[in-house]
Amino acid sequence: SPHNLVKGLWQLSRLHTFEGLSTASIGCIDICDKDFDAQVARTRKRPLPSGMVTMNEALVAFFGGLVITVAVTFVLLGERVTWAMGPPWVLSFIYPLCKRVIWAPQVVLGLTMASCVLPPWVALGNDYNNNRDNIALPTSLFGAIFSWLVYLDLIYASQDRPDDEKAGVKSLVVFLGKNLKLGLAALGVAQIAFFAQAAFEASASRFLWLFGILPWTISVPWSILSLDPKDRNSGGRIFLFNAVLVLYLTAVA
Template structure:
């Protein structure tokens, strides 16, 4: 690993190493990504609560457990992602200032943080959500481990990320005491919705780095689609709308979720696709952030639907 050059600050040498700030950024605590990840579990939880008419009191423990487990999972596997991508990140304009390629954190420190974080995530999940849910989280952790490695092996690593995040709708189903030997139409619909949305979202995000990824040799669906990117986004957009509509039907949702949630989401899809300017590197980042906030909005609408149905 190359030694990072020291910076000159006020005529003195200063190392770029900053472990606290570097770990904060490795865990993505400076972004809304962790909250957006937790919101996928919350969204599923509220859809199940609408369908099964579950009380607010019965949801509280699972709600907090999802926040802790999913937040920890997201942070620790962001560290793993940056460990795997450290050489590629140094070749991409947007990511070369990340903690590992910039020298803010050493590789050894990142590996130790990953191991400690993984053990902490396991303990938090088991303590707050129980053994059955912990076993349901294992495929999510396994896919999260494989995702960065897939960037070197397949042209659609976004599909692996989509499967990872879509699997986040399953632990809340188990946490509420459900099994998979009955009707699983609602979890299946939510799985399809989140899968198509995540691939769509990551394609938008990857559009920022398409040309740098081509030079660095990173395999990406955005690179594979090239000038057909918007056509791919359109297919995924239609799929997510159809799956969310089916999920709302399966849950027997009321007008609040349909009008303020599903309709608003439907309107957002063509707006996002038409607003994406592939000539502007920052365009993808802005639309990615909008969609990350959008899932929080849909989750809030679903929560209101639960509250209204219990009045």
């Protein structure tokens, strides 16, 4: 694609809006993965590898977004919450580099998003020294989000396994190989257990158990059994289903 700064920056923002709003990492993954993305069929049309945006333009957009994110967080939520955002921000910058070093970058992604449990807990006036008896709920949510994110990203990354193997990308999907579904099953059991524990700690209503936890539990084996590692489109379809399911669970909760 020809150079198109406005369209390219819009694509960068659209691709990473959810993570960018919470971790200030808009564009960081694309900047680090430019060469890898050019070798993967699904990602080679992204702004940087396609030429819509230059590296300098992407860097300006990234650092500008970073400054704005930190400033808005500090002004709206205060100093304590801004410091509490430190772990997810730092991890979000480490994550894109992990696929060059370790075989489980998805684990770092899981830690990044799970650590986003800390800022709202702090925003409610909690801290570890004075609220040690009340850490069961955030701990359960941390475990649930971590296991779910790794599980979901494995499903998503299954689309790129052939290209990742050729490009030398280190990925848990490549590492697990034929044992991918066993790994997904273990993560599925973990997320169900953690979500159930979180619901118990929060004294959730029967409505949430019946229309939230139960459908989520049923969705896990369905997703795993429906995944066909040989079909590149399979991972995308199941990923989209789970993304919609999250919106449903959020509404129910």
